[in-house]
Amino acid sequence: MKEQLFESILAQKDRLTEIADYIFDNPELSFNEVKASKVLEDYLEEEGFQVERGLGSLSTAFRAVYENGQGGPNIGLLCEYDALPMGHGCGHHMQGPAILGAASAIKHLCCGKHFKLTVYGTPAEEGGGGKIIMLKEGFIKELDVALMMHGGPSTQVDVKSLAAESIKVTYHGTSSHAALKPEQGRSALDALLLTFNAVEFLREHVAEDTRMHYTVLDAGGSANVVPGKAVGSFSLRSYSSRYLDEVKERFNKIVQGAALMTETTFEIETEKRLESKVPSYKLNDLMMKNAELINAPAMKSAREKTGSTDFGNVTYLLPGAVIRIAFVDENASSHSQDFLDEGKTKRGHDAMINASKILAATVYDLVETDNLVNEIKEEFSKTKSMM
Structure with missing residues (x-):
């Protein structure tokens, strides 16, 4: 089944690449991501998701839901799409298209068990704390698990955040x-x-x-x-x-x-x-196993400590993980010209597709493996109690 998911994502590659390049070419700062949110919302609506455009006080936030039967886990895919004043020097233009490919593949192929797939568009990560606002206004909290992707110099996951x-x-x-x-x-x-x-x-x-x-x-x-x-x-x-x-x-x-x-x-x-991230070791292991399955580039062990992010506020409340995908040289840092230069290259496009595959495969495992989501939630509660 995972090979079919990967084929479905590859079949969308041209369209996903166009969307990524469009967002890259039209950088929008925090809370003003009008073009980026619309192109992502339109695609999800075309794919049959129930899309809410604008959430609470954030006009560029969105939620798109597909439900397969009643009950089952609610798996969240979160994406950012805000730029920096320099442009997309943090690779956020890749996140939405990667999520689109994974969400579409899961919707059309993953039908064995009951589940809900929720895509959240989360604006204003760069200093705006969009996810903090969304949590305060009651969004995201309903998820059982939250997954994201991010570009970087290596393919790896994170353990702690400040x-x-x-x-x-x-x-x-x-x-x-x-x-x-x-x-x-x-x-x-x-x-x-x-x-x-x-x-x-x-x-x-x-x-x-x-x-x-x-x-x-x-x-x-x-x-x-x-x-x-x-x-x-x-x-x-x-x-x-x-x-x-x-x-x-x-x-x-x-x-x-x-x-x-x-x-x-x-x-x-x-x-x-x-907030600080509560590590979800089972989720991290699952994502890295799927990264290995697709032979993702420049795989490395987990980053034990990272900086601060509003995704930490999400992962302080519920299990979550980010798969970082290599698309720049080893010593490149985010918010840099290196990230900007690689944004529309083959490396950037391949990273987006690789992330999409890993996310889709991880959602498949969470949906199809009996009791896995409950085990992840139990581990999360235990880990948080010891922090």
């Missing part, structure tokens, strides 16, 4: 002339500088994988005025969402302490929260 919280702190003091009436001032900038120093001291007392960054957004004005307002931006990271909560609690105490020392007041605003 949880990250972006925080804005605003201090309010009392402004005064720094030379004539300094005693009347309560410096908001002093509070911010004390916070920076305290974060530096905190570095000695956190786990090794913790990262803390900061910068000044507003220093409060000229040097001869005691600033009545100062604003700083902070980023806290850890490979454990639970440990990040502990670090955040200590950070909050630092902010409070700086305000007490300077007799200022403060506001703490969480601007974005990315």
Whole structure:
């Protein structure tokens, strides 16, 4: 059956390549992916999926569903399609077409068991946190398993991702002339500088994988005025969402302490929260076995640690995995000219088709193997409880 799935995907190759190139040639930034979402939605509708165009507050998000009988697992295929200011330097133009090929093949050939196949279009991964918004608005949570693909220098899966919280702190003091009436001032900038120093001291007392960054957004004005307002931006990271909560609690105490020392007041605003991935080892193994089956290029062992992504928020709630497909040289990094240069080459097109095959084969295994989805969900719950 998997060979038939692969043949079905190859039969779509020309059309899928056209769509990938169209998205590449029409790069759209976060929340504005009008052309990309439409071309993906149109294809799924043509293939007989029930398509919802626009989800919640996101006009360029979509959900397309095919249901084979009643009951059975709900398998999710998620794709991104937003670009960077440089263009598609992260390979997101490949994700949607790869998902289309897999979804179509599964719909037409995988009919032995009852299941639901749900394709989610997830906009604004590049800094916008589209999946976070979708989760808050009730989408994606209904899935039993979530699968994605991403281009890269190697064919591999991921284990952990960084949880990250972006925080804005605003201090309010009392402004005064720094030379004539300094005693009347309560410096908001002093509070911010004390916070920076305290974060530096905190570095000695956190786990090794913790990262803390900061910068000044507003220093409060000229040097001869005691600033009545100062604003700083902070980023806290850890490979454990639970440990990040502990670090955040200590950070909050630092902010409070700086305000007490300077007799200022403060506001703490969480601007974005990315959760750490809960590894799904069974899903990872399944995807890599299917990568081996198709003889995918440049196969490597799993990336133990990766950066932050809004897909982490999905995989913190339910089992999920990303298959990364080699289409650039080994030392190339995402958000680079290397990714951009290979976007419309044979390597890029082949990576899209390879990913489509792996995803289709993995969905087939999840649907046709008795109790496999339940085993994956049980493993997920156990792994999360130990993180």
